[in-house]
Amino acid sequence: MKVVRFHAPGDVRFEDAPEPEAGPGEVKIRVRNCSTCGTDVKISKFGHHHIHPPRVMGHEIAGEIVQVGEGVDGWSAGDRVQVIAAIPCGDCPECVRGRMTICPNQVSMGYHFEGGFAQFMVVPKEVLKVDGLNRIPEGVSFAEASVAEPLACALNAQNLARVGEGDDVVVIGSGPIGCLHVRLARARGAARVFLVELSRQRLEMAANLVKPDAAICAGEVDPVEEVLKLTDGRGADVIITAAASGKAQEQAIQMAARQGRISFFGGLPKDNPTITCDSNLVHYRELTIVGANGSSPAHNAEALNLVATGAVPVADLITHRLPLESAIDAFGIVARGEAIKVTIEP
Ligand SMILES: [Zn+2]
Numbered sequence: 001m002k003v004v005r006f007h008a009p010g011d012v013r014f015e016d017a018p019e020p021e022a023g024p025g026e027v028k029i030r031v032r033n034c035s036t037c038g039t040d041v042k043i044s045k046f047g048h049h050h051i052h053p054p055r056v057m058g059h060e061i062a063g064e065i066v067q068v069g070e071g072v073d074g075w076s077a078g079d080r081v082q083v084i085a086a087i088p089c090g091d092c093p094e095c096v097r098g099r100m101t102i103c104p105n106q107v108s109m110g111y112h113f114e115g116g117f118a119q120f121m122v123v124p125k126e127v128l129k130v131d132g133l134n135r136i137p138e139g140v141s142f143a144e145a146s147v148a149e150p151l152a153c154a155l156n157a158q159n160l161a162r163v164g165e166g167d168d169v170v171v172i173g174s175g176p177i178g179c180l181h182v183r184l185a186r187a188r189g190a191a192r193v194f195l196v197e198l199s200r201q202r203l204e205m206a207a208n209l210v211k212p213d214a215a216i217c218a219g220e221v222d223p224v225e226e227v228l229k230l231t232d233g234r235g236a237d238v239i240i241t242a243a244a245s246g247k248a249q250e251q252a253i254q255m256a257a258r259q260g261r262i263s264f265f266g267g268l269p270k271d272n273p274t275i276t277c278d279s280n281l282v283h284y285r286e287l288t289i290v291g292a293n294g295s296s297p298a299h300n301a302e303a304l305n306l307v308a309t310g311a312v313p314v315a316d317l318i319t320h321r322l323p324l325e326s327a328i329d330a331f332g333i334v335a336r337g338e339a340i341k342v343t344i345e346p
């Protein structure tokens with residue numbers, strides 16, 4: 001079969017690999033869609049300390065079961081499924097308490113296990129053990145289902161930041177994750193959603209799709225001043241930074257309303273993770289700053305449901321569909337910010 005495999009930083013190859021078989025406790029799928037994101041670009045350029053090459057990349061996976069391994073109940077050939085990306089252990093104190101996104105034993109598809117940029121893929125028993133294989137609801141396409149994983153990550157963040165009825169929400173960063181955050185905040189009853197982005201071109205592409213109440217180009221105006229103007233000086237109830245930018249995180253704190261919640265959704269570069277925070281703003285305004293790390297199996301199931309009910313439409317966010325042999329070109333499209341969501345159809 002054909003796969004897209006990481007060999008070394010800057011060396012990702014479209015090549016042949018033996019077709020895998022489902023062992024005991026495993027399920028084999030024919031991958032129908034595996035979507036790309038910024039993480040794939042990062043891996044292809046810099047590698048990752050959890051990836052021992054060669055490794056098939058790809059973690060936003062949807063497909064069709066073609067073989068069910070010994071001892072697997074409840075699944076059969078032909079079932080349409082979505083696969084979680086981050087796999088918690090299910091046994092540690094965090095998992096037992098239902099905090100699966102922060103499982104210290106977490107492993108991942110496309111890192112520890114062969115990923116979805118392939119014609120076929122084995123779903124490891126570790127995924128089945130934690131209920132990480134989800135049936136795709138009727139009416140949801142494979143492409144839409146592959147976007148459930150990033151949506152699940154957004155869902156985790158908005159739960160932690162308590163996005164709800166009547167909130168003014170600012171999303172900083174207008175990539176696919178930023179667009180999902182805008183849509184999800186609306187589904188949760190936000191009063192207004194403002195989208196902030198450095199690049200005018202990227203901002204317009206995203207704003208045309210997700211129609212924020214205001215689209216603020218941080219390359220042209222001061223986003224803190226703009227948000228304060230839009231909220232009569234009050235600030236925003238929730239700010240989500242969907243960008244790998246320390247400056248965005250600092251601005252998020254400055255534009256927060258009293259009792260505002262700030263989600264540092266996007267991580268910062270490993271060699272530059274420090275920001276300046278006026279601690280007195282946090283103290284006097286009773287701000288909450290929360291991180292967000294991936295998603296749990298339950299978040300993935302809920303995300304699929306949000307897509308199925310139409311609460312969070314994702315079909316129009318998929319702007320590019322490419323065959324497996326173009327996956328490497330797809331990373332370039334993602335890196336240059338020319339697309340919202342690029343999906344690969346092996
Ligand atoms: Zn991703």
Ligand SMILES: [Zn+2]
Binds near residue numbers: 089
């Ligand atoms: Zn665990």
